Amino acid sequence: MIERHLQKLRARHDISDEEEAVVRASVSEIRRYRPDETIAPSHTPLGVSNILVSGLACRAKDLADGRRQITELQTPGDYMDLHSFTLKQLDHEVIALTACDVAIIPHPRLLEITERHPHLTRIYWFGTNLDAAIHREWVLSLGRRSALESLAHLFCELYVRLDLVGLVLDSRYPLDITQAQLAECLGMTPVHVNRTLQQLRSEGLVEFRDGWVAVHNFARLSETAQFDPAYLYLKPRRR
Amino acid sequence: MIERHLQKLRARHDISDEEEAVVRASVSEIRRYRPDETIAPSHTPLGVSNILVSGLACRAKDLADGRRQITELQTPGDYMDLHSFTLKQLDHEVIALTACDVAIIPHPRLLEITERHPHLTRIYWFGTNLDAAIHREWVLSLGRRSALESLAHLFCELYVRLDLVGLVLDSRYPLDITQAQLAECLGMTPVHVNRTLQQLRSEGLVEFRDGWVAVHNFARLSETAQFDPAYLYLKPRRR
DNA sequence: CGAGCAGTTGAAAGAGCTCAAAACTAGTGG
DNA sequence: CCACTAGTTTTGAGCTCTTTCAACTGCTCG
Numbered sequence: 160m161i162e163r164h165l166q167k168l169r170a171r172h173d174i175s176d177e178e179e180a181v182v183r184a185s186v187s188e189i190r191r192y193r194p195d196e197t198i199a200p201s202h203t204p205l206g207v208s209n210i211l212v213s214g215l216a217c218r219a220k221d222l223a224d225g226r227r228q229i230t231e232l233q234t235p236g237d238y239m240d241l242h243s244f245t246l247k248q249l250d251h252e253v254i255a256l257t258a259c260d261v262a263i264i265p266h267p268r269l270l271e272i273t274e275r276h277p278h279l280t281r282i283y284w285f286g287t288n289l290d291a292a293i294h295r296e297w298v299l300s301l302g303r304r305s306a307l308e309s310l311a312h313l314f315c316e317l318y319v320r321l322d323l324v325g326l327v328l329d330s331r332y333p334l335d336i337t338q339a340q341l342a343e344c345l346g347m348t349p350v351h352v353n354r355t356l357q358q359l360r361s362e363g364l365v366e367f368r369d370g371w372v373a374v375h376n377f378a379r380l381s382e383t384a385q386f387d388p389a390y391l392y393l394k395p396r397r398r
Numbered sequence: 399m400i401e402r403h404l405q406k407l408r409a410r411h412d413i414s415d416e417e418e419a420v421v422r423a424s425v426s427e428i429r430r431y432r433p434d435e436t437i438a439p440s441h442t443p444l445g446v447s448n449i450l451v452s453g454l455a456c457r458a459k460d461l462a463d464g465r466r467q468i469t470e471l472q473t474p475g476d477y478m479d480l481h482s483f484t485l486k487q488l489d490h491e492v493i494a495l496t497a498c499d500v501a502i503i504p505h506p507r508l509l510e511i512t513e514r515h516p517h518l519t520r521i522y523w524f525g526t527n528l529d530a531a532i533h534r535e536w537v538l539s540l541g542r543r544s545a546l547e548s549l550a551h552l553f554c555e556l557y558v559r560l561d562l563v564g565l566v567l568d569s570r571y572p573l574d575i576t577q578a579q580l581a582e583c584l585g586m587t588p589v590h591v592n593r594t595l596q597q598l599r600s601e602g603l604v605e606f607r608d609g610w611v612a613v614h615n616f617a618r619l620s621e622t623a624q625f626d627p628a629y630l631y632l633k634p635r636r637r
Numbered sequence: 638c639g640a641g642c643a644g645t646t647g648a649a650a651g652a653g654c655t656c657a658a659a660a661c662t663a664g665t666g667g
Numbered sequence: 668c669c670a671c672t673a674g675t676t677t678t679g680a681g682c683t684c685t686t687t688c689a690a691c692t693g694c695t696c697g
Contacts, residue, residue, distance in 0.1 A: 202628060220538045222624050228541040230534040242531075245524040250531045250629040273520055277512045284512075284523050285484040291526065292481075292489045294533035295469040299459045301540035302467040302585025306653070337675065346541025351653055353677060385461050389441060390489040545685075576643065590685055592645065 160189055161262050163236030163324040164210050168282060170323050171289075171394055178279045185268040186210070192255040198239065199253035205243045207263050211235050214259030215336065219343070220251045229344040231293055232256075232317065236324045242287050244269045257335045285392075292390045301346045304385070306355045309345050311384035314365050314372055319388050330377065335370030399428055400501050402475030402563040403449050407521060409562050410528075410633055417518045424507040425449070431494040437478065438492035444482045446502050450474050453498030454575065458582070459490045468583040470532055471495075471556065475563045481526050483508045496574045524631075531629045540585045543624070545594045548584050550623035553604050553611055558627050569616065574609030 165182065168174055174182075189212065192198055198209055198216060216233040230251060233239045239253050244266050273280045296316070300309040321332045338356065339349040347355075359365050364380045366373040374380060404421065407413055413421075428451065431437055437448055437455060455472040457479075469490060472478045478492050483505050512519045535555070539548045560571045577595065578588040586594075598604050603619045605612040613619060 218534070220534060222538070222542055224624075226542040228538045230537045242527040245520055246527050246531070246631060250631075251534055273516045273523075277516075277519075280516075280519060280523075281484055281512055284519075284526070287523070287530065288481040288485050288526055291530035291533055292485070294530055294537060295457070295459060295490055297537050298469045298533060298540060299461070299467045301537060303461055303465040339675080348654055349676085350655080350678090354653090357677090385463075392485060392489075578643080587686055588644085589646090589687080593685095596645090 160212055160260075161186060161210055161236075163212070164238070164262070166324055167236040168286075171285070171392060172282050174279075174282070178276065178282075181272060181276060181279060185264045185272065186262045187265050187268075188263050190261050190263060192216075192259045192261060194255055194257055196255045197252055198255055198259070198261060199243060199249055201249050201252045204248050205240070205266075207265050208241050208244055208269065209239050209253070210262040210264065211237045211239050212260035212262050215256045215334070216253060216259055217256055217340075217344075218251045218253055227343050228346060229340070230297065231290060232344065234317070234320050234324065235326065238283070238286055241269075241283060242290070256340060289392055292392065296390045306345070306347055306351055307358060308384050309347075310341070310352070310355050310359060311364065311380050312386050313341075313344060314359075314367075314374065315377070315381045315384050315386035315388075316391070317372065318374055318377065319391055319393075323393070330374045332372050332374075333370060334367065334372045338367075341367075399451055399499075400425060400449055400475075402451070403477070403501070405563055406475040410524070410631060411521050413518075413521070417515065417521075420511060420515060420518060424503045424511065425501045426504050426507075427502050429500050429502060431455075431498045431500060433494055433496055435494045436491055437494055437498070437500060438482060438488055440488050440491045443487050444479070444505075446504050447480050447483055447508065448478050448492070449501040449503065450476045450478050451499035451501050454495045454573070455492060455498055456495055456579075456583075457490045457492055466582050467585060468579070469536065470529060471583065473556070473559050473563065474565065477522070477525055480508075480522060481529070495579060528631055531631065535629045545584070545586055545590055546597060547623050548586075549580070549591070549594050549598060550603065550619050551625050552580075552583060553598075553606075553613065554616070554620045554623050554625035554627075555630070556611065557613055557616065558630055558632075562632070569613045571611050571613075572609060573606065573611045577606075580606075 161183065165174070165179060199205060211233050213235050216239055217229045218231045219227055219229045221227045240249060243249050272283070300312050304312060317334060318327060318332065321327050326332050338352045342349045342352045345352065356367050363375050364383065365375060400422065404413070404418060438444060450472050452474050455478055456468045457470045458466055458468045460466045479488060482488050511522070539551050543551060556573060557566060557571065560566050565571050577591045581588045581591045584591065595606050602614050603622065604614060
């Protein structure tokens with residue numbers, strides 16, 4: 160069930176057989192969530208963390224008057240709230256955007272990992288630091304990229320992250336969310352997302368339709384986004 | 399030298415005498431940096447991490463055409479690049495904004511901590527997760543807060559973080575940076591920062607002058623910012 | 638005393654927002 | 668099989684916040 164999670168770990172680290180066994184044994188159960196269901200509530204003591212097995216989820220923060228900002232999208236294989244292990248409670252919600260299968264890991268098992276498996280601990284620590292790196296790239300997008308650049312950048316990021324777990328086929332990947340949810344990722348209004356999508360489409364870069372993203376020209380797309388995948392910390396490719 | 403760092407750890411965790419000794423022993427040397435000097439370069443293998451002893455520093459990312467975004471401000475006592483221990487290299491630069499004293503911690507000593515001190519390891523892991531929480535709040539600011547709200551929010555955040563290490567006196571704290579650097583934090587232009595500062599001043603909320611912030615009305619300031627310090631994960635106050 | 642940087646001001650332009658309505662799409666029930 | 672409803676996408680038009688560009692002030696420092 161957590162093959163994609165292991166796949167993602169292996170894309171960045173060497174994992175021993177023993178460590179793989181520990182990771183597998185850390186899962187207590189699998190749960191299914193419907194779209195819009197809360198996977199991890201904010202400001203509530205938590206006793207488990209969650210790995211996304213399939214589907215799409217996000218971390219979201221709200222202002223009192225209802226304005227909502229998504230701070231990260233979670234793809235299959237991601238530990239969505241590993242940070243709740245040390246933080247005890249979250250400053251944001253984790254929400255299912257589509258139907259999701261989720262693997263549940265009780266915190267006591269993570270505690271045991273930190274007590275007995277320092278190398279694996281460092282790997283998971285790395286994992287939360289990678290989330291922070293993604294946050295920083297989003298800060299850069301929101302602060303300095305134009306609407307067109309931000310949207311292009313998001314499509315690039317998802318391309319790379321989903322490709323890592325085999326979910327890109329033929330330069331197409333699933334992204335079954337609404338334009339309004341895209342707007343919540345980008346700090347924009349749904350109307351402006353719509354117009355910006357039209358521009359990306361008319362320039363032949365990328366198409367977002369029917370829950371799918373079709374990347375027509377990744378080179379030009381990442382150029383307009385000024386996308387540099389270094390912040391995703393992939394192992395350097397062998398040649 | 400790292401009293402403020404320990405003070406900050408104690409504000410959120412219980413630290414044993416032994417752990418305190420380990421933390422103190424992890425420092426190899428103190429170095430001084432001038433304003434604008436790079437403390438940790440991006441995309442370069444790193445062998446040490448840095449704790450800010452005094453001064454002000456930041457994490458910054460650039461786009462190819464020179465647009466710059468600061469992703470976090472670092473206050474005295476902060477581990478500025480603890481994440482480089484697991485990431486090995488950084489996706490951003492760490493830069494001194496004012497003259498800074500910095501304590502240097504070689505990564506081998508951090509490795510030893512992860513091998514022998516799991517509780518302290520979790521505390522430091524918490525520390526990087528706290529940085530991520532701050533990143534998320536900045537994502538919310540950049541995505542959904544207005545210029546006025548964002549600026550107010552930044553002043554609130556710094557108020558709480560600096561108060562933690564005794565740097566707020568009489569509702570005033572040092573912030574010796576330019577309006578242009580403030581703009582780089584907020585994803586705005588210097589001109590607009592200037593006008594927004596005037597607005598905050600004229601409303602009697604806060605004044606930014608001569609390298610100092612004078613908070614005239616924290617209650618109304620945090621109200622206009624929709625500031626909720628929960629994301630800074632302070633220990634709940636005893637009553 | 639002049640150079641240079643930070644801060645301030647004004648006017649015009651523009652990116653993105655708001656509001657509102659229309660066009661689609663898909664699911665529901667008679 | 669066809670209304671009917673609800674949610675999503677699309678379009679139009681006007682408006683606002685923020686940017687851009689340029690000039691000017693004031694301060695510090697060599």
